[in-house]
Amino acid sequence: MPAAADHGPGPLGGVTVLDLSTVGPAARCTRLLADYGAAVVKVGPVPGTGAPGTTPPRHAYAAGRGTRRVCLDLRRPEGRDAFLDLAERADVVVESFRPGVVARLGIAYDDVRARNPGIVYVSTSGYGQDGERAAWAGHDLDYLAVGGYLAMSEPLDDGRPPLPGATVADSAAGGMQAALAVCAALVGRAGSGEGAYLDVAVAEGVLWLMSLALEEQLAGAGAPRPGHDVLSGRYACYGTYTAADGRHLAVAAIEPKFFANLCAALGCEEWVEKQYDDDSQDALRAALAAAFGRRTRDEWTAQLASADTCVAPVLAVEEVAADGAFAERGAFVEAREPGGRPFHQLAPVLAGMPRPLPPVEVPGPGTDSESLLVAAGYPPARVGELRAAGVLA
Numbered sequence: 001m002p003a004a005a006d007h008g009p010g011p012l013g014g015v016t017v018l019d020l021s022t023v024g025p026a027a028r029c030t031r032l033l034a035d036y037g038a039a040v041v042k043v044g045p046v047p048g049t050g051a052p053g054t055t056p057p058r059h060a061y062a063a064g065r066g067t068r069r070v071c072l073d074l075r076r077p078e079g080r081d082a083f084l085d086l087a088e089r090a091d092v093v094v095e096s097f098r099p100g101v102v103a104r105l106g107i108a109y110d111d112v113r114a115r116n117p118g119i120v121y122v123s124t125s126g127y128g129q130d131g132e133r134a135a136w137a138g139h140d141l142d143y144l145a146v147g148g149y150l151a152m153s154e155p156l157d158d159g160r161p162p163l164p165g166a167t168v169a170d171s172a173a174g175g176m177q178a179a180l181a182v183c184a185a186l187v188g189r190a191g192s193g194e195g196a197y198l199d200v201a202v203a204e205g206v207l208w209l210m211s212l213a214l215e216e217q218l219a220g221a222g223a224p225r226p227g228h229d230v231l232s233g234r235y236a237c238y239g240t241y242t243a244a245d246g247r248h249l250a251v252a253a254i255e256p257k258f259f260a261n262l263c264a265a266l267g268c269e270e271w272v273e274k275q276y277d278d279d280s281q282d283a284l285r286a287a288l289a290a291a292f293g294r295r296t297r298d299e300w301t302a303q304l305a306s307a308d309t310c311v312a313p314v315l316a317v318e319e320v321a322a323d324g325a326f327a328e329r330g331a332f333v334e335a336r337e338p339g340g341r342p343f344h345q346l347a348p349v350l351a352g353m354p355r356p357l358p359p360v361e362v363p364g365p366g367t368d369s370e371s372l373l374v375a376a377g378y379p380p381a382r383v384g385e386l387r388a389a390g391v392l393a
Protein backbone atom coordinates (compact mmCIF):
# COMPACT_ATOMS: atom_id res chain seq x y z
CA MET A 1 0.00 0.00 0.00
CA PRO A 2 2.83 2.53 0.47
CA ALA A 3 2.82 5.51 -1.88
CA ALA A 4 6.16 6.10 -3.45
CA ALA A 5 7.39 9.63 -2.86
CA ASP A 6 8.90 11.27 -5.95
CA HIS A 7 11.94 12.59 -4.10
CA GLY A 8 13.47 9.48 -2.51
CA PRO A 9 12.50 7.66 0.66
CA GLY A 10 13.65 10.17 3.26
CA PRO A 11 14.05 9.30 6.94
CA LEU A 12 10.41 8.15 7.18
CA GLY A 13 10.63 5.90 4.13
CA GLY A 14 8.65 2.71 4.75
CA VAL A 15 6.16 4.40 7.11
CA THR A 16 2.55 4.38 5.91
CA VAL A 17 0.10 7.00 7.18
CA LEU A 18 -3.68 7.08 6.79
CA ASP A 19 -4.88 10.67 6.94
CA LEU A 20 -8.57 11.32 7.61
CA SER A 21 -8.20 15.11 7.55
CA THR A 22 -8.65 17.71 4.82
CA VAL A 23 -7.37 20.95 6.36
CA GLY A 24 -5.94 22.31 9.60
CA PRO A 25 -3.43 20.88 12.07
CA ALA A 26 -3.84 17.23 11.04
CA ALA A 27 -3.28 18.07 7.37
CA ARG A 28 -0.24 20.11 8.37
CA CYS A 29 1.06 17.09 10.29
CA THR A 30 0.71 14.67 7.40
CA ARG A 31 2.20 17.20 4.99
CA LEU A 32 5.32 17.17 7.18
CA LEU A 33 5.33 13.38 7.39
CA ALA A 34 5.01 13.07 3.61
CA ASP A 35 7.87 15.47 3.04
CA TYR A 36 10.01 13.38 5.39
CA GLY A 37 9.30 10.39 3.15
CA ALA A 38 6.24 8.71 4.66
CA ALA A 39 3.66 7.19 2.32
CA VAL A 40 0.55 9.24 3.12
CA VAL A 41 -2.87 8.04 2.00
CA LYS A 42 -5.59 10.68 2.23
CA VAL A 43 -8.90 9.09 3.23
CA GLY A 44 -11.86 11.24 2.21
CA PRO A 45 -15.62 10.80 1.93
CA VAL A 46 -17.38 9.58 -1.16
CA PRO A 47 -18.58 12.71 -3.01
CA GLY A 48 -22.16 13.57 -2.17
CA THR A 49 -22.25 11.68 1.12
CA GLY A 50 -22.50 13.40 4.47
CA ALA A 51 -22.23 17.08 5.28
CA PRO A 52 -19.94 19.04 2.96
CA GLY A 53 -16.55 19.68 4.50
CA THR A 54 -13.89 22.27 3.87
CA THR A 55 -12.15 21.67 0.57
CA PRO A 56 -8.80 23.45 0.27
CA PRO A 57 -7.68 24.96 -3.04
CA ARG A 58 -5.83 22.54 -5.30
CA HIS A 59 -2.51 24.27 -4.67
CA ALA A 60 -2.81 24.16 -0.86
CA TYR A 61 -0.83 21.72 1.27
CA ALA A 62 1.67 21.31 -1.57
CA ALA A 63 -1.14 20.06 -3.84
CA GLY A 64 -0.95 16.61 -2.28
CA ARG A 65 2.67 16.11 -3.30
CA GLY A 66 3.79 12.55 -2.56
CA THR A 67 0.36 11.35 -1.41
CA ARG A 68 -2.39 9.04 -2.66
CA ARG A 69 -6.13 9.21 -2.12
CA VAL A 70 -9.02 6.87 -1.34
CA CYS A 71 -12.68 7.83 -0.88
CA LEU A 72 -14.76 5.69 1.49
CA ASP A 73 -18.21 6.03 3.01
CA LEU A 74 -17.20 5.36 6.60
CA ARG A 75 -20.81 5.43 7.79
CA ARG A 76 -21.48 2.13 6.03
CA PRO A 77 -20.14 -1.17 7.40
CA GLU A 78 -18.36 -1.97 4.16
CA GLY A 79 -16.60 1.40 4.18
CA ARG A 80 -15.60 1.02 7.82
CA ASP A 81 -14.26 -2.47 7.15
CA ALA A 82 -12.28 -1.25 4.16
CA PHE A 83 -10.70 1.45 6.30
CA LEU A 84 -9.79 -1.09 9.00
CA ASP A 85 -8.28 -3.34 6.36
CA LEU A 86 -6.10 -0.46 5.21
CA ALA A 87 -5.26 0.45 8.81
CA GLU A 88 -4.15 -3.12 9.48
CA ARG A 89 -1.24 -2.52 7.10
CA ALA A 90 -0.50 1.08 8.18
CA ASP A 91 1.85 2.53 10.78
CA VAL A 92 0.02 5.74 11.60
CA VAL A 93 -3.58 6.97 11.55
CA VAL A 94 -4.27 10.71 11.83
CA GLU A 95 -7.81 12.01 12.41
CA SER A 96 -9.30 15.40 13.20
CA PHE A 97 -12.99 14.74 13.81
CA ARG A 98 -14.78 16.22 16.81
CA PRO A 99 -14.21 14.12 19.94
CA GLY A 100 -16.37 10.99 19.87
CA VAL A 101 -16.96 10.83 16.12
CA VAL A 102 -14.44 8.10 15.32
CA ALA A 103 -15.92 5.93 18.08
CA ARG A 104 -19.37 6.26 16.53
CA LEU A 105 -17.95 5.33 13.13
CA GLY A 106 -16.19 2.27 14.54
CA ILE A 107 -12.69 3.42 13.54
CA ALA A 108 -11.38 4.71 16.89
CA TYR A 109 -8.03 3.76 18.38
CA ASP A 110 -9.35 0.62 20.07
CA ASP A 111 -10.97 -0.54 16.83
CA VAL A 112 -7.75 -0.11 14.88
CA ARG A 113 -5.52 -1.47 17.65
CA ALA A 114 -7.57 -4.69 17.72
CA ARG A 115 -6.40 -5.27 14.14
CA ASN A 116 -2.96 -3.64 14.42
CA PRO A 117 -1.42 -3.45 17.92
CA GLY A 118 1.52 -1.41 16.66
CA ILE A 119 -0.56 1.45 15.28
CA VAL A 120 0.31 5.02 16.20
CA TYR A 121 -3.08 6.73 16.32
CA VAL A 122 -3.25 10.53 16.38
CA SER A 123 -6.37 12.49 17.31
CA THR A 124 -5.97 16.21 16.70
CA SER A 125 -8.45 18.66 18.17
CA GLY A 126 -8.52 22.21 19.41
CA TYR A 127 -8.74 21.49 23.12
CA GLY A 128 -8.13 17.77 23.55
CA GLN A 129 -10.35 14.72 23.73
CA ASP A 130 -11.58 15.44 27.26
CA GLY A 131 -11.93 18.34 29.67
CA GLU A 132 -14.39 21.21 29.87
CA ARG A 133 -13.40 22.66 26.48
CA ALA A 134 -13.37 19.39 24.54
CA ALA A 135 -16.73 20.11 22.87
CA TRP A 136 -15.85 23.66 21.87
CA ALA A 137 -15.69 24.34 18.14
CA GLY A 138 -12.73 26.44 17.14
CA HIS A 139 -10.09 27.48 14.67
CA ASP A 140 -6.56 28.86 14.74
CA LEU A 141 -7.51 32.23 16.19
CA ASP A 142 -9.41 30.66 19.09
CA TYR A 143 -6.47 28.52 20.16
CA LEU A 144 -4.13 31.50 20.03
CA ALA A 145 -6.66 33.38 22.15
CA VAL A 146 -6.90 30.89 25.01
CA GLY A 147 -3.16 30.18 25.00
CA GLY A 148 -2.13 33.78 25.66
CA TYR A 149 -0.64 34.44 22.22
CA LEU A 150 -3.10 37.14 21.19
CA ALA A 151 -2.89 38.96 24.52
CA MET A 152 0.91 39.19 24.14
CA SER A 153 0.66 40.68 20.65
CA GLU A 154 1.02 44.44 20.33
CA PRO A 155 -2.55 45.78 20.34
CA LEU A 156 -4.17 47.82 17.61
CA ASP A 157 -4.98 51.47 18.21
CA ASP A 158 -8.37 50.55 19.69
CA GLY A 159 -6.80 48.02 22.06
CA ARG A 160 -7.85 44.84 20.24
CA PRO A 161 -5.26 42.12 19.59
CA PRO A 162 -4.28 42.00 15.90
CA LEU A 163 -4.98 39.08 13.60
CA PRO A 164 -1.83 36.99 13.16
CA GLY A 165 -0.32 36.94 9.70
CA ALA A 166 -0.08 33.14 9.62
CA THR A 167 -1.93 30.12 10.99
CA VAL A 168 0.52 29.81 13.86
CA ALA A 169 -1.63 27.45 15.93
CA ASP A 170 -2.54 25.09 13.10
CA SER A 171 0.95 24.87 11.66
CA ALA A 172 3.26 25.03 14.70
CA ALA A 173 1.18 24.34 17.81
CA GLY A 174 -0.84 21.63 16.06
CA GLY A 175 0.80 20.24 12.93
CA MET A 176 4.38 20.30 14.12
CA GLN A 177 3.38 19.03 17.55
CA ALA A 178 1.56 16.09 15.99
CA ALA A 179 4.40 15.26 13.59
CA LEU A 180 6.97 15.40 16.39
CA ALA A 181 4.76 13.17 18.56
CA VAL A 182 4.39 10.67 15.71
CA CYS A 183 8.15 10.49 15.20
CA ALA A 184 8.71 10.00 18.94
CA ALA A 185 6.06 7.26 19.06
CA LEU A 186 7.62 5.48 16.08
CA VAL A 187 11.00 5.53 17.80
CA GLY A 188 9.39 4.14 20.95
CA ARG A 189 7.63 1.43 18.96
CA ALA A 190 10.92 0.36 17.42
CA GLY A 191 12.08 -0.63 20.89
CA SER A 192 8.89 -1.93 22.45
CA GLY A 193 6.76 -3.07 19.53
CA GLU A 194 3.86 -1.19 21.06
CA GLY A 195 1.86 1.48 19.28
CA ALA A 196 0.51 4.62 20.93
CA TYR A 197 -2.50 6.88 21.17
CA LEU A 198 -1.66 10.58 20.82
CA ASP A 199 -4.18 13.18 22.01
CA VAL A 200 -2.92 16.33 20.26
CA ALA A 201 -4.56 19.45 21.68
CA VAL A 202 -3.66 22.49 19.58
CA ALA A 203 -4.33 24.92 22.44
CA GLU A 204 -1.77 23.07 24.56
CA GLY A 205 0.70 23.43 21.72
CA VAL A 206 0.13 27.19 21.98
CA LEU A 207 1.11 26.95 25.66
CA TRP A 208 4.46 25.57 24.55
CA LEU A 209 4.87 28.42 22.05
CA MET A 210 4.15 30.82 24.91
CA SER A 211 6.45 29.05 27.37
CA LEU A 212 8.80 31.98 28.02
CA ALA A 213 5.97 34.23 29.16
CA LEU A 214 4.03 31.48 30.95
CA GLU A 215 7.05 30.24 32.87
CA GLU A 216 7.76 33.78 33.99
CA GLN A 217 4.17 34.10 35.22
CA LEU A 218 4.11 30.66 36.85
CA ALA A 219 7.36 31.34 38.66
CA GLY A 220 5.97 34.56 40.09
CA ALA A 221 8.58 36.62 38.26
CA GLY A 222 6.16 39.02 36.58
CA ALA A 223 2.87 39.50 34.77
CA PRO A 224 3.83 39.54 31.07
CA ARG A 225 2.04 42.00 28.81
CA PRO A 226 2.87 43.68 25.50
CA GLY A 227 5.75 46.02 26.27
CA HIS A 228 6.74 43.91 29.26
CA ASP A 229 10.26 43.05 28.10
CA VAL A 230 12.63 43.39 25.18
CA LEU A 231 10.84 40.72 23.11
CA SER A 232 7.42 42.35 23.49
CA GLY A 233 8.28 45.94 22.59
CA ARG A 234 9.60 47.56 25.74
CA TYR A 235 12.81 48.77 24.10
CA ALA A 236 13.46 50.61 20.86
CA CYS A 237 16.24 48.22 19.86
CA TYR A 238 13.65 45.52 19.10
CA GLY A 239 10.87 46.62 16.80
CA THR A 240 9.89 47.68 13.29
CA TYR A 241 10.59 50.95 11.54
CA THR A 242 9.39 52.68 8.39
CA ALA A 243 11.80 53.66 5.63
CA ALA A 244 11.56 56.59 3.25
CA ASP A 245 9.60 54.59 0.67
CA GLY A 246 6.93 53.52 3.17
CA ARG A 247 8.25 50.00 3.44
CA HIS A 248 9.54 48.56 6.69
CA LEU A 249 12.54 47.07 8.44
CA ALA A 250 12.75 44.72 11.41
CA VAL A 251 15.33 45.61 14.04
CA ALA A 252 16.36 43.00 16.62
CA ALA A 253 19.59 44.47 18.01
CA ILE A 254 19.25 42.98 21.48
CA GLU A 255 22.93 42.56 22.29
CA PRO A 256 24.84 45.82 22.99
CA LYS A 257 27.45 45.10 20.32
CA PHE A 258 24.78 44.85 17.62
CA PHE A 259 23.00 47.94 18.88
CA ALA A 260 26.27 49.89 18.85
CA ASN A 261 26.87 48.86 15.25
CA LEU A 262 23.35 49.95 14.33
CA CYS A 263 23.68 53.33 16.00
CA ALA A 264 27.01 53.96 14.25
CA ALA A 265 25.50 53.12 10.86
CA LEU A 266 22.48 55.38 11.48
CA GLY A 267 24.51 58.27 12.81
CA CYS A 268 22.94 57.86 16.26
CA GLU A 269 26.09 57.13 18.28
CA GLU A 270 24.89 59.31 21.16
CA TRP A 271 22.18 56.75 21.95
CA VAL A 272 24.42 53.72 22.43
CA GLU A 273 24.48 53.97 26.23
CA LYS A 274 20.70 54.52 26.41
CA GLN A 275 19.74 51.14 24.89
CA TYR A 276 18.06 49.83 28.06
CA ASP A 277 17.36 53.12 29.84
CA ASP A 278 13.58 53.03 30.36
CA ASP A 279 13.32 56.81 30.63
CA SER A 280 14.93 57.29 27.21
CA GLN A 281 12.91 54.86 25.10
CA ASP A 282 10.43 57.30 23.57
CA ALA A 283 13.19 59.65 22.48
CA LEU A 284 15.39 56.81 21.29
CA ARG A 285 12.57 55.31 19.28
CA ALA A 286 11.91 58.69 17.66
CA ALA A 287 15.60 59.11 16.81
CA LEU A 288 15.77 55.69 15.17
CA ALA A 289 12.54 56.33 13.29
CA ALA A 290 13.87 59.62 11.95
CA ALA A 291 17.11 57.99 10.85
CA PHE A 292 15.36 55.12 9.05
CA GLY A 293 13.10 57.62 7.34
CA ARG A 294 16.00 59.11 5.44
CA ARG A 295 16.56 56.18 3.07
CA THR A 296 14.54 53.44 1.40
CA ARG A 297 14.10 49.98 2.84
CA ASP A 298 16.35 48.33 0.28
CA GLU A 299 19.05 50.96 0.68
CA TRP A 300 19.11 50.32 4.43
CA THR A 301 19.07 46.57 3.83
CA ALA A 302 22.08 46.80 1.54
CA GLN A 303 23.99 48.73 4.19
CA LEU A 304 22.84 47.08 7.41
CA ALA A 305 21.81 43.45 6.88
CA SER A 306 25.35 42.10 6.58
CA ALA A 307 26.88 44.58 9.03
CA ASP A 308 26.13 42.82 12.33
CA THR A 309 23.16 45.04 13.15
CA CYS A 310 20.37 42.41 13.28
CA VAL A 311 18.33 44.30 10.68
CA ALA A 312 16.24 42.62 7.99
CA PRO A 313 13.70 43.86 5.46
CA VAL A 314 10.00 43.20 6.02
CA LEU A 315 9.10 41.34 2.83
CA ALA A 316 5.60 41.00 1.41
CA VAL A 317 4.50 37.50 0.41
CA GLU A 318 5.06 38.24 -3.27
CA GLU A 319 8.58 39.40 -2.45
CA VAL A 320 9.27 36.23 -0.48
CA ALA A 321 8.11 34.11 -3.43
CA ALA A 322 10.57 35.96 -5.69
CA ASP A 323 13.41 36.11 -3.15
CA GLY A 324 16.75 35.09 -4.62
CA ALA A 325 18.28 34.01 -1.32
CA PHE A 326 15.48 31.51 -0.64
CA ALA A 327 15.58 30.33 -4.25
CA GLU A 328 19.33 29.75 -4.00
CA ARG A 329 18.67 27.46 -1.04
CA GLY A 330 16.12 25.45 -3.04
CA ALA A 331 13.06 26.70 -1.18
CA PHE A 332 10.82 26.68 -4.26
CA VAL A 333 10.22 23.96 -6.81
CA GLU A 334 8.30 23.55 -10.05
CA ALA A 335 5.36 21.14 -9.96
CA ARG A 336 2.65 19.94 -12.32
CA GLU A 337 -0.45 17.80 -12.36
CA PRO A 338 -0.66 14.99 -14.93
CA GLY A 339 -1.44 16.76 -18.19
CA GLY A 340 -1.60 20.12 -16.44
CA ARG A 341 0.39 23.32 -16.62
CA PRO A 342 3.51 23.78 -14.48
CA PHE A 343 3.33 25.93 -11.37
CA HIS A 344 5.62 26.63 -8.46
CA GLN A 345 5.23 25.59 -4.85
CA LEU A 346 7.15 25.62 -1.61
CA ALA A 347 9.67 22.80 -1.59
CA PRO A 348 10.21 20.55 1.43
CA VAL A 349 12.19 23.15 3.39
CA LEU A 350 12.69 21.72 6.87
CA ALA A 351 16.00 20.15 7.88
CA GLY A 352 16.35 16.54 6.78
CA MET A 353 13.60 16.62 4.16
CA PRO A 354 14.79 15.29 0.79
CA ARG A 355 14.57 17.98 -1.89
CA PRO A 356 12.68 16.76 -4.97
CA LEU A 357 13.97 17.13 -8.49
CA PRO A 358 11.74 19.35 -10.63
CA PRO A 359 9.23 19.07 -12.00
CA VAL A 360 7.43 17.46 -9.08
CA GLU A 361 4.44 15.42 -10.19
CA VAL A 362 1.42 16.10 -7.96
CA PRO A 363 -1.71 13.93 -8.04
CA GLY A 364 -4.63 14.86 -10.24
CA PRO A 365 -8.26 15.03 -9.11
CA GLY A 366 -8.87 11.27 -9.25
CA THR A 367 -8.41 8.64 -6.54
CA ASP A 368 -6.23 5.59 -5.99
CA SER A 369 -8.99 3.62 -4.29
CA GLU A 370 -8.81 0.55 -6.48
CA SER A 371 -5.06 0.05 -6.36
CA LEU A 372 -4.95 0.68 -2.61
CA LEU A 373 -7.66 -1.83 -1.82
CA VAL A 374 -6.25 -4.45 -4.19
CA ALA A 375 -2.91 -4.03 -2.41
CA ALA A 376 -4.78 -4.59 0.86
CA GLY A 377 -6.00 -7.98 -0.46
CA TYR A 378 -9.33 -7.10 -2.10
CA PRO A 379 -10.11 -8.94 -5.34
CA PRO A 380 -10.70 -6.46 -8.20
CA ALA A 381 -14.25 -7.77 -8.57
CA ARG A 382 -15.02 -6.90 -4.95
CA VAL A 383 -13.62 -3.41 -5.45
CA GLY A 384 -15.95 -3.00 -8.41
CA GLU A 385 -18.92 -4.08 -6.29
CA LEU A 386 -18.06 -1.54 -3.60
CA ARG A 387 -17.72 1.19 -6.18
CA ALA A 388 -21.05 0.29 -7.76
CA ALA A 389 -22.70 0.35 -4.32
CA GLY A 390 -21.36 3.85 -3.63
CA VAL A 391 -19.13 2.69 -0.76
CA LEU A 392 -15.98 3.96 -2.42
CA ALA A 393 -15.04 6.36 -5.17
